[in-house]
Amino acid sequence: MGLNVLLLGSGGREHAMAWSMAKSDRLDDLYIAPGNPGTAQLGENVDLALADFDAILAFVENNNIDLTVVGPEQPLVEGITDFLEAEGHKVFGPSRIAAQLEGSKKFANEFMKKNHIPTADFETYSQDEFDQALSVIKKKDNYPVVLKADGLAGGKGVFICETEEEVEKRLDELKENTRFGDAAETLVVEEFMKGEEASVFVISDGKTAKIIHYAQDHKRIGEGDTGLNTGGMGAYAPTPVLGKRMLQRIEKEVILPTVSAMLLDGNPYKGILYCGLMITEEGPKVVEYNCRFGDPECQAILPSLESDLLELMEAAADQRLDQKEVRIDDKYRCCVVLASKGYPLDYEKGKEITGIEDVSDDALVFHAGTKAEGGKIFTDGGRVMNVVGAGKTLPEAIKNTYSEVKKINFENKYYRSDIGAKGLAHLDE
Known part of the structure; x- marks a missing residue:
């Protein structure tokens, strides 16, 4: 019997999650709240406000939802998991207290200090x-x-x-x-920690933790990592910043101590744990935790996942992740964010987007800040769309992505042209 799933969120990350879950044989009906024009092609968008927990609960009960998957951090930090679980419903996402690893930098830093997890x-x-x-x-x-x-x-x-x-x-x-x-x-x-940043994504059921994949994000708005911080302007995976030995250290020094300490504190961590790391001369140090998939890293890593994402999420919610295997393909992927000029400050909305249908079948386009009107798609946010290309090598993945980026157009389109360049520098060493 299939699962009825409610996915909360509306960004590029949620479009990628919906796309990945839609491939699952375990899926029956998929609802996305509030969703975007991209998710509408994969399931049914539902007009629910993420802050309205009572309305979400009513929808879960009226539509026989078997699993609620929480995409963004805000409802997790506000306790949506605790709220729905208290009513007997299954949720993929950490509890309010566990989500404080992202919700409060002070909580996270004090937690790391107490548990001897390397950080600044x-x-x-x-x-x-x-x-x-x-x-x-x-x-x-x-x-x-x-x-x-x-x-x-x-x-x-x-x-x-x-x-x-x-x-x-x-x-x-x-x-x-x-x-x-x-x-x-x-x-x-x-x-300030000197080194190279990388992101490792872990799925946990509170007792077992497994690395899904690892990537490198590009937070700054400008080329060469200049200008204001943003939600993320692009990412690529896997990153050569992390070799096999470094990943083993991260698992031993960061991931296992984090999940074990949360369990011992009585706050088992169930969901996605994003470990934002600085790879320093002394080894890996935690820059930040996030309590969900990164955006846009999610868009670069989920297409690499050969395992069934929905099965993994269901197993994590049921505390039987130890029975599942995480398998990743051997391709590189690059995700470039198309943004509205002016982001992350003031920007205009309502610009018509053209060329989406011209993108190659080998690439993926995930909607983020878009809206549909009269059969057309318009900009409706700072980060508008994500273009993801693949390749057998990192240079090939980057080249393939940027050739597709050029096909999508809207007035005042802005993107960084150097996503993945730091990875290429590592390959040249």
Whole structure:
């Protein structure tokens, strides 16, 4: 008997998840709330607000949903898993407390310190202690320094400051800018870690944890990793930054201690654990945890998954992940984000998108910030679409992706042309 599945979310990540789950023999009916024009081709989009837990519960009960899969972090941090499980419904995604690994930088840093998981040195300050934070930073005079809003800020609450002036500017921004909301009520100040960033994605049922895949994200808006932080401008997988031996170290020093400590603390971690890492001279160190798939890394890694994603999620929810195998193909994949000019700040919406149908069958297009009207597709967000190409080598995957990127057009289309370049540099070493 098949599963009726409700997938929560509306971005490129959720389109990729829907695409992957739609291939499963275990799937009966797939609903996506609220979804986007891409997910509408794979299941039924449902007009539900992610903050309206009661409406989600009513839908789950009225439509005999067997498994609710939570895509974005906000409902997880707000406790959607606990809420639905308390009513007897199965959910793929961590509990509210487990999701604090992403929901609170302070919680995550203190958790890592207590459990000897390698990360940066840090200090935390409440908003009325920002002046104290500034004087401590001035006294240390050790730049660059990293400032992080404690709570969720859509990937835009982290600042790497090179000078005292920049620290002052960013502290004022965190204190006064309404776009951070409650996220900046607590400040985390971290030492800057030198090295190469990489992301490892793990599926866990609370007791067993298995690596799905690993990738490298590109957070900054500008070429060569310049400009403001974004939700992510592109990713590729696998990354040569992580060799077999380094992956073994990450499993031993980061993943297993994290999952074990959460279990011992009485907060078993069930769902996707994203380990954002810095590979330093001393070894792997955690930059951040996320309690869900990364976006756009998800779009680059799920097409590589040969195992049945829905079966893995169901096994994790049922605490029988030890019976499942994670299999990945041997191809490289590159994902390039097409954004609206002005993102991550002000940008225009409502621009018609053309050329989607011209993209090769060998590539994938995932919708993110789009809307459908009158048989046409229009821009409706900062990050608009994701184009994913594949290849036997990384250079081939990058080349194939960018040849497809050129086919999709909308007014003021912006994308980075250097996604994967850091990986190529490693191949040349």
